[in-house]
Amino acid sequence: MITPRRKLILRVLLGSTATLPVFLSSPLYAQENGTPIQLQQITVESGEGGEASATGPVRGFVAERTTTGSKTDTPIEQIPQAVSVVGREEMDDLGAQKVDEALRYTAGVFAQPFGPDTDTNWLYIRGFDATQSGTYLDGLQNFSYGFGGFLIDSFGLERIEVLKGPAAALYGGANPGGMVNYISKRPTGERLRYVEAGVNSFGNGYLGFDIGDKASDVVDYRVNGIISGGDGYTDFSEDFRGVISPSITWKPDEATKFTVLANYTHLDETHNGGAFLPYFGTVVDAPFGKISRKANFTEPDIDSYDREQASIGYELEHTFENDWTVRQNLRYGFSHVREHSLYPFGYVPFSPQPVDGNYDLSRINFRHDTTVNTFLVDNQLQGKVTTGAIEHTLLFGVEYKYFNIDQMQQTGGATPISAVDPVHGEPQGPMFDPYIDQNLKRNQVGIYAQDQLRFGDGWIVTLNGRYDYVSDKSEGLPAYRDHEGRASGRFGVGYEFENGLTPYASVATFFNPVIEALGDGSQARPETGQQYEVGVKYRPEAFDGLITASFFDLTKQNVVTGPSTAREQIGEVNSRGFEIEAQANITDAWRVTAAFTTYKLEVTEDADAAIIGNQPYLVPETQASLFAQYTFLDGALEGLQLGAGVRYVGSSYADAENQYKVPDVALVDLKLGYEKDNWGVDLNVTNLFDKDYVAGCQTIFSCGYGEGRKALLKAHVKW
Template identity: 35%
Template sequence: MLLASSAWAQSSADAAKLDTVTVEAAAIADSAVGPDSTIVAERTATGSKTDTDLLDLSSSVSVVTEEEMRTRNVQNLEQALSYTAGVTVDQYASDDRYDYFMIRGFNATSLGTYRDGMSRRTVNFTGGKLEPYGLQRIDVLKGSTSTLFGLNAPGGMVNAITKRPLDYEFGEIYTTLGNEHTETGADFGGPIDQAGKWSYRVTTKWQDAELSADHTQDDRFYFAPAVTYKPNDATSLTLLADFNKRDTNAAHSIPRGSGIDPDTFLGEPGYNDMDRIERNIGYLFEHQFGSGLTFRQNARYTHMDLDYDHVYLSDPDPANGRTAFVVDGERDQYTIDNQLQYDTDIDSVGSRTLAGFDYTHDDVHETSLYGTAGGIDIYDPQYCGEACVDLARQPDFRQKQASQGFYLQQELTFAERWILTLGGRYDDVNTQTADDEADDYAFTKRVGLTYKALDDLSLYTNYAESFQPPTSRNLVSGSADPQEGEQYEVGMKYRPANTNALFTLAVFDLTQTNVASQVGENLYRQIGKVNVRGIELESKLALSDRLNLTAAYSYWDSEIEEDGLAGNQGNRPSLVPEHIASVWADYTIAGNMNRGDVTLGLGTRFVGGTYIDDANSEKTSSYTLVDAVASYALTPSLDLAVNATNLFDREYVSYIDTFSNSSYYGDGRSVLTTLRYHW
């Protein structure tokens, strides 16, 4: 505050000596989908599929805005979510194949990632990773969400919002350099015609990089054009397309207790690929008929090609041999969501009705080879290539899944203080595999109540249910029934008047049945019932265009209440920490006649220890990581920033594979320097 006062006094003195200069800039109007003007969002379209103030929702939603992602220079979805309450990321450490995250103690990796409100599931091995540079915001809806979104894990979901055309001209070009890391990108757009009916946006990124371990890579090419046609204030159509090519690597580990460098590579360089090409094309359509009636239709088609080669540790003694695996995957997914919204007043009661129908068709075909690779000396690795790899063709994996859902939501506002939300949804899911066909049905319900105690303070409570059929039925031993969940939650949200800040508190009790637990290598069995009770605290502040602060804390009391394996009942589920906490703050020292703005930021993330298995045989240690940023405005349009993750190069284990007795270490220190020109 003293620094801000000093800078303000200096600026005032300079202003008295200089002529008045008028600067015109396009202001960012905060919306339910972004972009947001600060790190603090006010509205969301994820919590209820309608444009709603966060204070009015009877559920917990955290928002990671584009400004927050840019300040921390996030490289993947896990980094973007790492300062969010109720979310833990990177639980598999050096396994970077997918975007791994848990919400409220439940794994949400396979089903819990959405883009523009539409599912982007991972089926078997064929699944993608989001490119953060292509996003203008990330919403995290916590708790059971099936009444609106259908097939989902009970802990919640992540909805990534794609960058879209804006109604003013803008742009940036940047270059990022680091140790074995070269990256460049551009993002620009604006109106096409003078009337402003047409606008466009182009976002692109190229990257040639390595991760911290030997023989790893993170190469990318992303290209996303978008066009919006808005003939009038009542109608808009946005066409979105992207090409996302990622050449990455399979997971790697080292034998537990070996004492060797965690960066040591014990696979085969020629069998270490996780390469994907993902193509998306879709649209977002909205038309307002008037008199409170609005229709929306969002759709997307995805085609993905996967090339996955892996030699990994499968024996406690790698000298005895390793396992080899090759997968060639292809996937086609169609998804569409239709929404009809009607807003009206009935006497003194405000009414908002939402009726919808969505449909997703997923067709995945994988051919695979499985076999062995020769042993390796972990202290002096000598790679043998194809000479020591023996593979045999496996039965093809083929799964077609068609899911359709009908949902209805009613919001009633009484006396401008009480908001009652009622929701229900019926899902019908047909899954066909090479030797089986199954139909799963579910009706899920939700009841929520919000009380606006003050204009800037709301209290809420909700009950919600979840429905989660298996994404890959071939991995489940025995019956493959849908996992079902229910949640009770109470909370509070506070947005101080005349302050750009939001404070939230949530207390929940969440239970899921038919939980799948790992009982063998790549084999799971639905054996039980898991309960998680927890508390979440989160605060976001953006003060005086100088100070940004994010703080989050989560406590999870998790328990296996029923279990088909002797001795596990009453234990804590594996990989679920008891405490997670984080704090990030950045402060901008205003420039003067001699220099530009200087921004300094520091963050710390704490993750409590977790059990390595449901038997609670051993626990990994907790760890604390530190991130930092320093940036300098060379000119009003040119910035230089240095970002560091895991600043002190903390060495830590997130995951231990009990079947191979292998340890998975987190990524080491990364320092990236970015030069960005914007207009």
């Protein structure tokens, strides 16, 4: 809940946004006591305008290298799976303020399936949920379970990388559809002074900064942070967020580099509405019509969300005289989340449609208190050897993951509330005894090896193998022990032609440890499966761009199915489809990103024979997007930026039986900006025509409205 003191801070933020452009253009900004001050923008380039490293800034919309697909600094076209990279400039051009907003134009990714959610980045890749087991920060997993996990603010990120398909052969258990790797901003050794402020049309403002420099000949530093808050799109929703991320790099010589990365995040909010709503009254009319997309059916005097989160880690790298390199990446993380809210669950009495003219919604009174501690360390040895005509880049690794969650979840008494004319303030409760009160510890050890082979003036072969041992121990309610060991692998082959064309093919197996009790009292086995992928990557010579097209056939086995009281593990889901994505800096003036995804999602095995052959609910089978931006480079309009995009999200189903469909939608976004010397102003508008639509439904009891039109005005200065 936002206090008067925080409201004062927000007023300052909103005021700073309005006055920053005036301040930047005033004579007072350029001189002091009559003495001119020359402010120059510093542009750092590597080689022929390329990236300095696979973790550094991306030029425009087109990345060149990645570590996500191989754990080595590798050109994207040499990775035998589809890879997408969204750099800092693209995030800013799109006006993205969250990770899920930044990935709305990325092939194969379905973001915000339940509409906007300020405390979670919901992401599906190739039809499978990556939210809990498929997100990584600087190559180390951000695993979450229940409500215990980590929220990464996009302002502190240099780039967001998506590896499509299984990643278990490199990273251990992970989402089969793919993984998202967040790359943090880190010291560059160059002077950096950047301040940005903005406010959106809902009255939510922010102030961010990014400062870096050399502290000495061997030490570089960087610190960035953001403070934000205000009202949300729906009734009662409001939040207050503070993030700071300091980092420091020590480089005593060319062979050794040691970087410390830290973060502190605070978030408290009143939850947004527009979610957990019934299919009848959102997707289709109820007898009274539609539920307002701005309605919020929580109790604002009770509703609360509080997150305290911190992490610290390092990346150590040393190269020996024989050119073999050792690396150790390590991170400790802590998160404490307390949450209390009321949310709808159908109409009274927990019915998908109104009964006997009663338009009241049933509600669930939910509360949890969750603490998470994580420790991760990845040790790597990398080197090159030559055997005859074959060049090998070898990678060996040992990784340890520790995850500890101490959680309590409970429900309580809740009164119904009118879907048409909600009245808030009735007493709620009492809270019932917890149905979960446990301390769960997971330990995982993985050993892996990789060989990247090059031969024959263009052939590229990638071989991966990994074995993981996972053990879970839970004390309390529920209590259990479980352990499992599994191997996973990847084989990829490609040929790099001189004209920039690289066709490739790969096969990969995976496993994903599952924390869930089955109906017979046993613990679920890991999900397993395999993917076959063929594709082509093209880096044209005529302009700076990367085009990737791929066909894939992905099967997930050991899927847990059935009602919550009788869960079984005999399910199987297949995702088979096609993706194409183009990212281009066509000229210095034109930037374009375009994507098209279509696949067939099918339940191929299930305890309920009636749904075999059906499409899983929530996820659309077709998506398409296009965003283009033009910058005037000279003349009277020099510095003016015009951008526009369209996002198409295909239809999906709201139920496993495929009886209720969620319609498709096309949304238009707009960008208007102006950049001059060391300052700039941008206006981003998403859902320009304010379309009223449902983003997705997870059963007919839980549908979420997509966000209405949002305008974001922001200004920045650098010196």
